[in-house]
Amino acid sequence: MSLEWMLAVAILLPLIAGILVYLIRHYQTRGLIVIVTAVVLIVNSIYFLRWGPDTFTPGSPMWGTIITILDYAMLLFYIYVGLSLKNWLVLLFALTQVIPLAWWEFGAGASTALEKISPAFVIDQLSIVMVMVISIIGSLICVYAIRYMYDHEEHKKLEKSRQPRFFFWLVMFLGAMNGLVLADNLMWLYFFWEVTTLCCFQLIAHDLTKEAINNGARALWMNSIGGTAMVAAMMYLYFTNGNSVDYLTLSNIIEAGRNGSLGATLMLPVALMCFTGMIKAAQMPFQNWLLGAMVAPTPVSALLHSSTMVKAGVYLVIRLAPAFDPVLGVMVAICGAFTFFAASVLAISQTTGKRVLAYSTIANLGLIVACAGINTELSISAAILLIIFHAISKGLLFLCAGTIEHQIWSREIEDMEGLAEKAPLTTFITITGMLSMFLPPFGMLLGKWMALEAVYVVPLAAILFVLASAATMVFWAKWLGRLLQVTPRLGRKIESLSLSYTVPLWSLFAGIFAFGIGVAPLYDKFVRAAVGNVVTVQHAFAEGWNILIPGAATTLSAEKGIEMLGSYPVWPLFIVFAVAIVLPLLLVSLKPQELRPVYLCGEQAGDVDTDEWYGAADQKTKLELGGYYFKGAASEEALNTWVYLIAIALFVIMFGIVVGVSL
Amino acid sequence: MNPVWIVIIAIVVAPFIGGLLAGIDRKVTARLQGRYGPPLLQPFYDFFKLLGKSKIATSRTQYVWIISYLVFMVTCLVFLVLQLDLLLLVFLLGFAGVSFALAGFSTKSPYSHFGANRELLQILSYEPILLLAALGVYAQVGSFNISEIFKQQTPLLTSLWPIFIALLVVLTIKMRKSPFDIATSHHGHQELVKGIMTEISGPYYALVTLTEWYELVLVLGIISLFWANPLWVGILIAFAAFILELFVDNINARMTGGWMVRFCWAIAIVFCVLNILYLYFINMKGVL
Numbered sequence: 017m018s019l020e021w022m023l024a025v026a027i028l029l030p031l032i033a034g035i036l037v038y039l040i041r042h043y044q045t046r047g048l049i050v051i052v053t054a055v056v057l058i059v060n061s062i063y064f065l066r067w068g069p070d071t072f073t074p075g076s077p078m079w080g081t082i083i084t085i086l087d088y089a090m091l092l093f094y095i096y097v098g099l100s101l102k103n104w105l106v107l108l109f110a111l112t113q114v115i116p117l118a119w120w121e122f123g124a125g126a127s128t129a130l131e132k133i134s135p136a137f138v139i140d141q142l143s144i145v146m147v148m149v150i151s152i153i154g155s156l157i158c159v160y161a162i163r164y165m166y167d168h169e170e171h172k173k174l175e176k177s178r179q180p181r182f183f184f185w186l187v188m189f190l191g192a193m194n195g196l197v198l199a200d201n202l203m204w205l206y207f208f209w210e211v212t213t214l215c216c217f218q219l220i221a222h223d224l225t226k227e228a229i230n231n232g233a234r235a236l237w238m239n240s241i242g243g244t245a246m247v248a249a250m251m252y253l254y255f256t257n258g259n260s261v262d263y264l265t266l267s268n269i270i271e272a273g274r275n276g277s278l279g280a281t282l283m284l285p286v287a288l289m290c291f292t293g294m295i296k297a298a299q300m301p302f303q304n305w306l307l308g309a310m311v312a313p314t315p316v317s318a319l320l321h322s323s324t325m326v327k328a329g330v331y332l333v334i335r336l337a338p339a340f341d342p343v344l345g346v347m348v349a350i351c352g353a354f355t356f357f358a359a360s361v362l363a364i365s366q367t368t369g370k371r372v373l374a375y376s377t378i379a380n381l382g383l384i385v386a387c388a389g390i391n392t393e394l395s396i397s398a399a400i401l402l403i404i405f406h407a408i409s410k411g412l413l414f415l416c417a418g419t420i421e422h423q424i425w426s427r428e429i430e431d432m433e434g435l436a437e438k439a440p441l442t443t444f445i446t447i448t449g450m451l452s453m454f455l456p457p458f459g460m461l462l463g464k465w466m467a468l469e470a471v472y473v474v475p476l477a478a479i480l481f482v483l484a485s486a487a488t489m490v491f492w493a494k495w496l497g498r499l500l501q502v503t504p505r506l507g508r509k510i511e512s513l514s515l516s517y518t519v520p521l522w523s524l525f526a527g528i529f530a531f532g533i534g535v536a537p538l539y540d541k542f543v544r545a546a547v548g549n550v551v552t553v554q555h556a557f558a559e560g561w562n563i564l565i566p567g568a569a570t571t572l573s574a575e576k577g578i579e580m581l582g583s584y585p586v587w588p589l590f591i592v593f594a595v596a597i598v599l600p601l602l603l604v605s606l607k608p609q610e611l612r613p614v615y616l617c618g619e620q621a622g623d624v625d626t627d628e629w630y631g632a633a634d635q636k637t638k639l640e641l642g643g644y645y646f647k648g649a650a651s652e653e654a655l656n657t658w659v660y661l662i663a664i665a666l667f668v669i670m671f672g673i674v675v676g677v678s679l
Numbered sequence: 680m681n682p683v684w685i686v687i688i689a690i691v692v693a694p695f696i697g698g699l700l701a702g703i704d705r706k707v708t709a710r711l712q713g714r715y716g717p718p719l720l721q722p723f724y725d726f727f728k729l730l731g732k733s734k735i736a737t738s739r740t741q742y743v744w745i746i747s748y749l750v751f752m753v754t755c756l757v758f759l760v761l762q763l764d765l766l767l768l769v770f771l772l773g774f775a776g777v778s779f780a781l782a783g784f785s786t787k788s789p790y791s792h793f794g795a796n797r798e799l800l801q802i803l804s805y806e807p808i809l810l811l812a813a814l815g816v817y818a819q820v821g822s823f824n825i826s827e828i829f830k831q832q833t834p835l836l837t838s839l840w841p842i843f844i845a846l847l848v849v850l851t852i853k854m855r856k857s858p859f860d861i862a863t864s865h866h867g868h869q870e871l872v873k874g875i876m877t878e879i880s881g882p883y884y885a886l887v888t889l890t891e892w893y894e895l896v897l898v899l900g901i902i903s904l905f906w907a908n909p910l911w912v913g914i915l916i917a918f919a920a921f922i923l924e925l926f927v928d929n930i931n932a933r934m935t936g937g938w939m940v941r942f943c944w945a946i947a948i949v950f951c952v953l954n955i956l957y958l959y960f961i962n963m964k965g966v967l
Contacts, residue, residue, distance in 0.1 A: 434787070436740065456771050465767055468810070469823055475959045478814055479952055486773075486806035490799050493777045497784025497795060504739050567822060572962060576821030582764045583824060589754075596750035596778075600743045606736055614737045614788035615877050624737075627787055641789060644796040649937075 017063055019072050023137060023198065025060045026147060029053060030191030038184040046183060047162040047516070053187060054155035061151035064144050065542075071135040071200070080131030083207045084121070088114065090210050094240065097217075103233045109240030113247050120251050129261045130203055138200035138267050141545035145400060146197035146331055149407045153323040154190045156520040160415050161186060161315035163516030167422050168313050172223075182222055186319065189215040193324045197331055202250050202264045209246065209292075209328070213239040216325055219316040220309050231308030238305040242292035249285035249292075256281045266335060273339025280678045286339045287674040289332060290348060291667070297329030297381040300355045300663035306378060310370040310427075314418030317370060321377045322411030327403060330381055334388045334399055337550050341677065346474055347670040349389030353477035353484075354666060355382030358659045360487035364494070365650040367643070368427050369417050372495060373410065376453065379484060380406050380460075386477050387467050394569045396550045397557060398466035400543050401535070405459030408531065409452045412524035416446040419517055429498050429643060437502045439511045445521055447496060451597075452528045454492050457589035459532045462563065469565060469582050472572060498643050503627040504611050533590055536561050561587050682761055689760040690753060697892025698722045700899075704925055711929045726888055732881035737786045744782035745883050749890045751775035756893055759900050762826035765816055769809040772897070776802045779887075783875035794874025797862035800936040804859075804943035805849045811951035812901075815842040818958035825904065834906040836916070841954040843905050845947040847920055852939070853898045856928035861936045895921075 033053040037046045091114040098107025121127040165179050192215060196208035213236065221232030253263045263269055263278070272278040273286065298306035306326065310317050320326060333348065340348065356379045363375035380402065387399035417427070419442050424431055436443045452458040464485060471478040513521075531538055536558035547553055555566050562585050567578035611624045621628040621636050631637035648654065701722040709716025718724075736742060752775045758768040776798065783795025813823060819838050820827050828835065836843055852859040862874050879887055902920055903913030934942075 454777075455774055456767065461770060465764075465770065468766055468814070469817075472814065472817060472959075475956055479811070479955070482807050482810040482814065483948075485770075485810060486803055489773050489777055489806060490803050493780050493784075493799055493802070496781055497792075500740060500781060500785040501787050501792075502738060502740070502785065503787045504737070572818070573821040578820070578822040578827055580824050580827070581822050582766060584764065584767060592750060592754045596747040597743060600746045604742055604746075606734070606739055606742070610734050610736060611739070612735050612737055614786055615790060615872070616788075639787065639789070641787060641792050644799075649940075 019067060019070055019139075020074075022060055022063050022067065023072060025056060026064070026151070026194040026198070027191045029056060029060075030187045030189075030194075034184040034186075034188040034191075037187065038180045041177070041180050043166060043179075046179065050158050050162055050183060050187065054159050057151040057155050057190065061144075061148045064139065064147050067139065068144075069138075069140045071138050073134040073136040077131060079136075080203075083204060084127070084131065087117070087207055087210065090214055091117070093214070094236065097233065097236065101229065101233055103237070105237040106233050106240065109237050109244055112244040113240060116247055116251060120247075120254070124259075126254060126259070126261070130264070133201045133203060133261050133264050135265065135267070136201045136204055137198045138265075139198060140549045141542075142331075142335065142400070142549040143197045145404065145543065145546045146327070147194055149327065149404060150190060150193045150197065150323050153407050153411045153524070154193065154319060156523055157315050157318045157323070157411060157415065158183075158186055158190070159516060160318070160418070160520040161313075163514045164315050164418055164422070165313060171422075171425065178222070182219070182313070185215045185218045185222075186315065189219070189319060189324055193328060196328050200265045200267050202246075202253075202266065205266065206243070206246050206250065209296075210243055212296075212325055212328055213243065216309070216320060219320075220312045222312055222316070225311070228311045231305075231311050234308050235305040238295055238302050241302075242295035245288040245295075246292045249288035252285045252288070270336070270338045273336075280341075282339060283341050283344060283674050284678045286336055286341075287344055287671065290336055290340075290344070291671075293329040293332035293336070294348075294351065294385060295329065297326050297333065297385060298378050299329075299351060299382060299385060300358055300378070301660045301667075303355070303359065303375075303378050307371065307374050310368075310374055314370070314414055314421060317373075318411050318414035318418065321373065321414055322407045326377065326381055327407065330384045330388070330399070330403060333385050334396065334550060337388045337391045337396065340389070340391055341674075343673055343677065344670070345389045345391045347389070347666070347673065349386045349471075349474045349477045350480075351663070351666045351670065352382045352384070352386030352389055353471075353474070353480035354662060355379065356386060357382075357480040357484040357487075358655070358663070360484040360491070361650050362652060362655060362659070363491040364487055365645050365647055365652065366491075367429055367645055369420070369429050369432065369495070370414075370427050372429070372491060373413055373417060376488070376491070377406075377410055379488065380410075383464065383467055383481070383484075386474075386481070387470070390470055390474060390477070391551065392470055392473070392570070393547060393551050393553060393555060394466060394470035394557075394565065396547050397539065397543065398463050398470060400546050401459060401466065401539065402463035404538075404543070405452075405463055405531065408524055408527045409449055409458075409460055412449040412521065412528065413446070413453070415517075415521055415524065416442060416449055419513065419521070420446065423511065429495055433498050433641075434502045435499045441510050441513070443499055445525055447499060448525060448528065450492050450496055452532070454488055455593070457532060457586065457593045458528060459535055462532075462535055462584055462586075465582075465584060466563075466565070470570065472570065494643060494645075501641065504624055533587060534561075535586055536563055539563070685760050686757050689756055693756055693896040694889055694892045697894075697896045698726065700895055700921060701892060707922070707925045708929060711925070722888070722892075726885050729885035729888065730882050734882055735880050736883065737788060737878045741782050741785045741878070742883055744778045744785060745879065745886050745890075747778040748775055748782060749886050749893070751778060752890045752893045752897065756897050756900070759825065759897060762824065762829065764823050765825050765828075766810070766813045766823045768825075769806075769813050772809065773802060773806050775890075775894075776806075779875060779890075782879070786878045788878045790872050790877040791875055794862050794877065797936050798875065800940055801852050801859070801862055804940050805852045808845045808849050808943060808947050808951060809901075811948065811955065812839075812842050812846055815839050815951060815955050815958065816904075818955055818962065828904050829907045829910075831908060834908065834912075836905040838958065839905065839954060841950040843902070845950045846902055846905075847923070848943060848947045850898050850902065850920060851924055851927060852943075853894055854924055854928075856924050857931040858927075858934040859939050860928075860933050861939055 094110035192211035199205040217232045217236040221229045295302045359375045359379035366372045384399045387395040540558040565581040567573040619629045627639045628636045702719040706716045755772045780795045780798040783791045899917040903917040906913035
């Protein structure tokens with residue numbers, strides 16, 4: 017297959033499939049189209065892996081014109097949205113994009129040059145990693161959505177199905193993301209960036225409730241700030257380099273950053289684009305759009321949080337890391353670390369399952385952004401591993417949240433009490449997913465461990481990392497505790513789920529283990545080259561099946577002449593996991609006669625099969641326990657003022673330094 | 680020596696040391712309270728008696744988390760004796776603590792939940808200190824591997840004494856001693872309604888006791904790293920810290936969970952942070 021076709025499949029096939037599902041309003045056919053698209057995308061991403069690094073610019077100039085037209089169409093649509101919703105922020109940030117862009121292209125006469133920037137696409141290992149994450153995990157989520165949306169509309173008793181529209185945006189999202197991570201031409205990158213913003217808005221607002229529309233509009237205007245910053249960065253690069261489009265490709269910016277040919281003038285545009293990425297990655301103080309996004313049907317959340325949208329943000333930050341000035345890098349690291357810390361603490365007080373997941377995503381994105389800011393071989397390795405593992409684990413957890421929601425019709429953690437009894441299969445997968453977020457043998461913890469070993473160069477970030485890690489454990493453990501709490505009634509039935517649910521769930525479940533155990537070969541064969549696209553690769557971190565970090569990986573240990581910085585025995589830890597949790601589950605089982613009721617000071621009313629107790633006047637009362645949410649200390653009301661103040665202050669300091677240096 | 684033998688010896692010997700220390704604990708505490716106290720080997724008698732009791736539980740999954748608590752704690756000890764990564768050890772120790780809390784959560788008992796929630800407060804208090812300690816060790820040694828600590832000529836205590844003091848707080852929390860014995864008791868100092876232990880009995884209780892012995896040895900082992908060359912000084916320091924805890928336990932009243940978190944975050948963590956920042960600037964000077 018030629019590269020041209022591979023790109024067409026990755027970017028245009030989802031669009032065509034989207035149009036097909038929009039036109040053919042039939043449940044089974046829609047399912048078939050989505051499944052076929054999913055399979056083709058997955059196969060295509062493997063072709064990309066085998067193809068390797070390359071560049072591509074379409075021969076026909078028509079594509080540049082089409083993209084320009086669509087750019088304006090989208091921006092005009094944003095203006096329309098702003099006017100019709102009377103949301104002045106949406107309107108304002110649409111205008112701040114469209115006016116400068118139009119002036120630049122037509123007023124300053126840049127339009128013909130802008131349409132001829134090449135290369136349009138650069139395929140390197142980092143974008144291949146991203147394409148695989150998007151195509152594989154994104155596709156699985158789309159497959160999950162087939163049945164989910166059917167159940168969703170059954171439950172809401174909609175008269176006219178809105179699924180065709182939903183799948184149009186959902187499937188197209190994958191194409192836009194593929195385009196985004198492959199694009200090198202900044203104008204094209206900007207276009208795909210806007211398409212993801214548009215898809216995101218449409219999907220969040222899908223249910224058309226007041227809340228959904230408001231939250232969709234919030235996602236739209238916040239990401240439009242990012243779009244504005246990107247337009248500003250592009251114009252700055254154009255005008256400071258003598259009205260030339262030479263530096264309007266990512267590869268040239270990075271090249272200039274590496275050899276310092278642009279000097280201090282590069283700093284502002286890089287900082288602006290980094291800012292764009294951080295908004296999309298929901299870094300504080302812009303976390304609210306992602307928190308609001310949970311009103312959407314759960315597959316949307318799964319897609320936004322795991323393989324698309326927010327990953328575009330961290331992708332851009334990592335991509336630009338070679339062009340970071342050291343001071344900018346430190347500021348990015350501190351901003352990211354602060355988000356990691358604040359989001360982890362705020363997650364403790366959340367009572368809604370999806371909101372905990374959202375805060376956890378924000379926290380992990382903060383960690384990834386911080387790693388990009390630290391910008392060493394070790395930290396970039398951690399960042400890319402975290403992107404992969406976070407996509408798998410968080411994708412799984414959101415799909416679990418959706419499955420739970422469709423069994424108990426609630427998102428509240430308190431309603432999930434004793435889920436282990438009502439839906440043992442879903443609970444089992446959910447618990448594994450949660451453990452994979454913070455338990456030692458799994459990939460997420462490996463990434464966090466690597467990040468912590470690399471973070472000492474920015475001690476403030478290191479301290480925030482540590483505090484955040486402790487908070488992370490607490491909020492997962494609290495939620496796990498609610499799922500586990502049961503009264504052992506005798507006999508329970510394993511629930512049956514549609515294949516559309518179970519196939520994605522089990523695939524991601526298998527992915528957690530396969531990639532978790534195989535992390536060292538995965539790193540060596542797959543991730544290391546991607547790290548090499550960002551920083552110079554000098555060291556081998558993988559040895560056999562284990563991760564060993566040599567002393568030369570950090571400056572401090574290199575100076576002290578240390579041989580080994582740290583070691584992570586992967587498979588021995590999986591054996592520990594098996595002995596600690598899997599084997600006891602398989603081998604030990606309690607006989608019914610070994611079960612006893614809990615201690616209630618002698619007031620329990622009955623045996624094991626009841627959870628009632630005798631209240632006043634021997635009235636039977638149901639025993640109810642609640643979770644503990646640290647409402648006083650960790651709630652949003654108590655902390656948000658401070659969080660916003662500090663986060664905004666950090667960005668102000670960052671841009672203050674950048675502007676100071678570049679002037 | 681062959682690492683396999685080191686691991687086997689550590690796994691076998693640690694509970695004996697832990698049990699003996701528990702015996703000393705009970706004896707000293709009794710004397711401090713003007714009682715005669717049980718024989719030194721009483722913890723072992725209790726342990727074997729518990730093992731012989733019939734298996735009884737209030738939940739079908741609780742035992743999984745109890746076994747996980749034990750296995751992860753033993754793994755931590757193995758990491759220590761094989762001189763592996765200290766940071767990873769701390770993460771494993773953190774998960775061992777989470778396992779125990781999950782054991783508490785997996786039964787529908789109010790007392791057990793009390794204990795589990797308080798256990799989480801403890802994790803929130805001590806986990807950052809331990810992680811910062813690992814970071815401090817890195818700042819001084821330049822590596823996270825424990826084996827590198829043993830190659831150091833100057834003991835860590837000389838440059839990391841603020842972190843050492845913070846670790847003593849962790850020791851108090853881990854030993855569940857006053858003023859931080861929040862998770863262990865509900866009705867005063869009695870054994871029947873004892874946090875998570877309320878719903879744990881017989882052999883499972885024995886497993887938890889065993890794990891606590893491992894935990895004690897582990898934390899004392901980490902403390903002894905602060906004087907790793909020669910190690911016997913470190914062991915003496917750890918033993919002295921242990922005896923100190925017994926006195927601290929008996930002259931303090933139990934404080935609330937919120938107070939514990941505030942104390943750890945406002946004082947102990949600040950000690951660690953200042954220590955690390957100081958070392959960072961010392962290291963920077965070396966670079967410049």
